[in-house]
Amino acid sequence: MMVSIGVFAVCGILLVVSALLARRADPDATVGELFDRILVSRTTTVAVVVCWWWIGWHFLVAQTVDP
Amino acid sequence: MAAEHPIADPEPRGAEASVRPRMGFASWAWLFVVVAIGVVQLLRRQWGDAAVFGAAAVLLAVDAAGLVRLGARARPVGTRTLLIAAAVAVVPLVLLPRHGASIAVPMVVVGLAAIAAVWAGGRRIPRPWPRPLRTLAVSWVVVWIAGCLWEVAEVLYGGVAPGGRAAHPALSDLLDPALDTVVGQTAFVVLWLAVGVFLVRRGSRR
Numbered sequence: 001m002m003v004s005i006g007v008f009a010v011c012g013i014l015l016v017v018s019a020l021l022a023r024r025a026d027p028d029a030t031v032g033e034l035f036d037r038i039l040v041s042r043t044t045t046v047a048v049v050v051c052w053w054w055i056g057w058h059f060l061v062a063q064t065v066d067p
Numbered sequence: 068m069a070a071e072h073p074i075a076d077p078e079p080r081g082a083e084a085s086v087r088p089r090m091g092f093a094s095w096a097w098l099f100v101v102v103a104i105g106v107v108q109l110l111r112r113q114w115g116d117a118a119v120f121g122a123a124a125v126l127l128a129v130d131a132a133g134l135v136r137l138g139a140r141a142r143p144v145g146t147r148t149l150l151i152a153a154a155v156a157v158v159p160l161v162l163l164p165r166h167g168a169s170i171a172v173p174m175v176v177v178g179l180a181a182i183a184a185v186w187a188g189g190r191r192i193p194r195p196w197p198r199p200l201r202t203l204a205v206s207w208v209v210v211w212i213a214g215c216l217w218e219v220a221e222v223l224y225g226g227v228a229p230g231g232r233a234a235h236p237a238l239s240d241l242l243d244p245a246l247d248t249v250v251g252q253t254a255f256v257v258l259w260l261a262v263g264v265f266l267v268r269r270g271s272r273r
């Protein structure tokens with residue numbers, strides 16, 4: 001169990017650290033700018049929004065924990 | 068130019084009316100992500116979730132192929148409207164009990180509204196990728212893929228290994244107890260809607 005917690009914690013920390021390092025290298029290299037470029041087409045935008053929505057559905061409505 | 072980078076997508080939004088959309092690498096990659104998540108839902112035997120991702124994949128493929136022309140004249144949603152909508156959505160999503168039939172209604176409404184809002188955004192002209200931004204993109208892709216692979220591994224291995232999911236918890240197993248509290252559900256809903264406002268606001272710009 002602790003291994004799994006550690007892996008997810010490290011992933012979260014790496015996301016934050018890489019965002020901070022990018023911003024230090026270039027003040028314009030922000031997460032917002034990153035998403036501005038990713039969400040450039042309808043396909044990518046709708047796909048990202050569907051993934052976001054499903055996370056909410058998964059934790060609030062659907063079966064969050066498999067039996 | 069953006070097309071020089073692997074995650075860039077050469078689909079100009081302004082050209083939608085006259086040019087048949089062309090699938091760039093980013094579009095293919097995200098279409099693959101949607102299909103892959105759908106497959107994982109099949110492995111979890113969550114047929115409804117799998118149907119959502121299957122329907123999304125079909126819709127995106129049909130749109131990318133230029134077979135439908137929905138919402139081309141729709142107007143992007145303003146930030147103020149988005150914030151008001153999110154503030155209204157917080158109430159039922161916080162007050163209604165998790166996993167009940169009643170909370171499914173506002174969730175479906177939020178989802179359809181969000182997709183309608185970004186659908187109106189159409190396609191934009193790609194912008195250049197400075198080196199620090201490219202590094203950030205690659206870093207995030209690597210970390211997200213690693214995290215997702217670990218999640219899938221825990222879901223699958225936890226189903227057969229000694230000790231089960233208690234010994235090999237997925238992120239859902241770890242967060243579920245916290246979300247069963249009022250504070251946890253409220254914090255999750257607020258954070259989730261904030262991310263949604265961020266994505267829809269960025270994604271619906273022309």
